[in-house]
Amino acid sequence: MKIRIEHLGKIYAGGKEALRDLNLEIESGMFGLLGPNGAGKTTLMRIMTLLQNPTSGTIFFDDYDLSKDRKAIRSMLGYLPQDFRTFQKFRAWEFLDYSAGLAGIEKKKRGELVDEMLRKVGLYEERDRWANRLSGGMKRRLGIAQAIIGNPKIIIVDEPTTGLDPEERIRFRNILSDISDKDATIILSTHIVGDISSSCKNVALLNHGQLKFMGTPGEMLGQARGKVWELFVMQDEYEAIKGKYPVIMTVPEDGGLRIQIVAEEVAEYADVKSIEPNLEHAYVYYMDFVLKDKMDMQAKRL
Numbered sequence: 001m002k003i004r005i006e007h008l009g010k011i012y013a014g015g016k017e018a019l020r021d022l023n024l025e026i027e028s029g030m031f032g033l034l035g036p037n038g039a040g041k042t043t044l045m046r047i048m049t050l051l052q053n054p055t056s057g058t059i060f061f062d063d064y065d066l067s068k069d070r071k072a073i074r075s076m077l078g079y080l081p082q083d084f085r086t087f088q089k090f091r092a093w094e095f096l097d098y099s100a101g102l103a104g105i106e107k108k109k110r111g112e113l114v115d116e117m118l119r120k121v122g123l124y125e126e127r128d129r130w131a132n133r134l135s136g137g138m139k140r141r142l143g144i145a146q147a148i149i150g151n152p153k154i155i156i157v158d159e160p161t162t163g164l165d166p167e168e169r170i171r172f173r174n175i176l177s178d179i180s181d182k183d184a185t186i187i188l189s190t191h192i193v194g195d196i197s198s199s200c201k202n203v204a205l206l207n208h209g210q211l212k213f214m215g216t217p218g219e220m221l222g223q224a225r226g227k228v229w230e231l232f233v234m235q236d237e238y239e240a241i242k243g244k245y246p247v248i249m250t251v252p253e254d255g256g257l258r259i260q261i262v263a264e265e266v267a268e269y270a271d272v273k274s275i276e277p278n279l280e281h282a283y284v285y286y287m288d289f290v291l292k293d294k295m296d297m298q299a300k301r302l
Ligand SMILES: Nc1ncnc2c1ncn2[C@@H]1O[C@H](COP(=O)(O)OP(=O)(O)OP(=O)(O)O)[C@@H](O)[C@H]1O
Pocket: 012, 013, 014, 016, 017, 018, 035, 036, 037, 038, 039, 040, 041, 042, 043, 044, 159, 191
């Protein structure tokens, strides 16, 4: 399944431009959509899942056009919305049985499938509990189970790990990478860089409704190479550095602090070494330097 987003724009009533002339190609496998709060990720997800109409442009799912082939597209979609909740009094298994019905799976096949799904997301032991009484992490896992039931070709997951504790976050990521082995296209929207694991083939960075970067996680890392530094500082030096550079990590050590910062250069400190960037460093570098410089250049031109 190949998804082509063409000149997509969304202006809300009231004039807020949430997406501006967005062009993007998404191949099968896991695709990471990264961007800060308000970047337009949810708007894009809701347009893709037919819950909202774009103001301009369209999306092609292979040859199916969002503006014309809505029924066919709907049957190929699985969606875990950001605000997922079970809306009726269902036990965990009943909710999945109901979701399987919506996905068009015939009744006699559902029992086995529901058990399989419950096992896949680690909820088999919880199958008889009320779905709305499950913990936040368990609810999210039930949410991914309902999104993948019936093997949809396109799976859209919007900010699934927000508010989860680290253990549940890792668990959720593992479920996603397990399902990404299949032939489906999985679009994972997040503002948490750690969600974009090595299982994402490509990553897009959205800011103010516009595409700012598109490439592999490795290419994103490459942008930050030579811009990440580790140094040891005393508390008073730290206060000064904090105002100047984005600080990624702080570890107390021998009466001072070992810190990691993102900066073009840090010549003024003695105990400084350049370190290999991770994806979080690369994201900060992109948001704080590349985009800011571009914006400064644009402002100068005006
Ligand atoms: N129904 C709406 N009416 C007006 N403006 C909206 C509406 N929904 C979203 N917006 C605005 O559009 C912009 C993009 O919002 P969107 O929810 O798509 O971003 P996001 O990247 O998903 O952020 P978040 O992580 O906070 O959900 C924001 O400025 C938001 O306030």
